[in-house]
Amino acid sequence: MNFADVKALLNALDTASICDTNKNMRVIDPAIQPIQHGLKIIGRAHTVRCHDDFLTVMMALRDANEGDILVIDTQNSRRAVVGELFSTEAARKKLAGIIVDGACRDVEKIRELPMPVYCRNAYPISGTVNQIFETQIPVECGGVTINPGDIIFGDDDGLIVVTAAELASALPLAKEIQRKESHILKHMEQSESLFSMLNFDEHVDAVQKNRRSSLKFLVE
Structure with missing residues (x-):
C-alpha cells in the first residue's frame, strides 16, 4: 500500500x-x-x-x-x-x-x-x-x-x-471499530440504551468474582 x-x-x-x-x-x-x-x-x-x-x-x-x-x-x-x-x-x-x-x-x-x-x-x-x-x-x-x-x-x-x-496491522481493525461505533450511535439516536448493547452486567459480575472477562458490544 x-x-x-x-x-x-x-x-x-x-x-x-x-x-x-x-x-x-x-x-x-x-x-x-x-x-x-x-x-x-x-x-x-x-x-x-x-x-x-x-x-x-x-x-x-x-x-x-x-x-x-x-x-x-x-x-x-x-x-x-x-x-x-x-x-x-x-x-x-x-x-x-x-x-x-x-x-x-x-x-x-x-x-x-x-x-x-x-x-x-x-x-x-x-x-x-x-x-x-x-x-x-x-x-x-x-x-x-x-x-x-x-x-x-x-x-x-x-x-x-x-x-x-x-x-x-492497525488499519483494518480501526476501520472495523469505527464502523461498529457508528452503528451503535445510530441505535442510540433511536433511544436505545448503550447498556442494552453491552454485556455490561455479565462483565461486572465476572470482575467482582475475579473471573476473566471482556466488555463487549452485542450488536454487529
Missing part, C-alpha cells in the same frame, strides 16, 4: 480508533497541543534537534518535502523556534504540519493557516539564528523517540507515532 492510500484511510479514521487496536501505541505528551482545532495531521517525520536557536529549523524547512511533518526537539528551549513566517512557508510548501516540543509565537496568525501546528506553549521571544544543530536524526518529542520517516497521525485527541508495519 502506498502512502497516499494510507493517508486516505487515516483521513476517514481518528486516533482513538487506532489506539483501540493497541493500548501500547506511542502517544506524544498531550501537553503538546494543536494551535488550530479540527484539523488532522498525517505525514512522515522530518526531524530537527535545536536549542533556543532556529537556524537548523530553517534548514529543515528548506529541505523538507511536500507531505512531511517537521518534528522539532527543542531540548527544553524557552524561546520560540516557530512563528508566522515559518509556518506560512511550510504551508506554501505543502508540508503536512509542524510539531514543536517547545514554544511557538504568532499564534493568532498561525491559527488562520490550513496546515496544523502543534506546540507546548506560546512565547513571544524568538530564538537566535547563530548555531547549527542536527536534522534527520532520532529525536525526543513529548516523551516519544521519533525517527526520520516515522508516520505521525494526529487530531484533537492527540498525536500518535507508528511504523508502517504497526499501521498495516
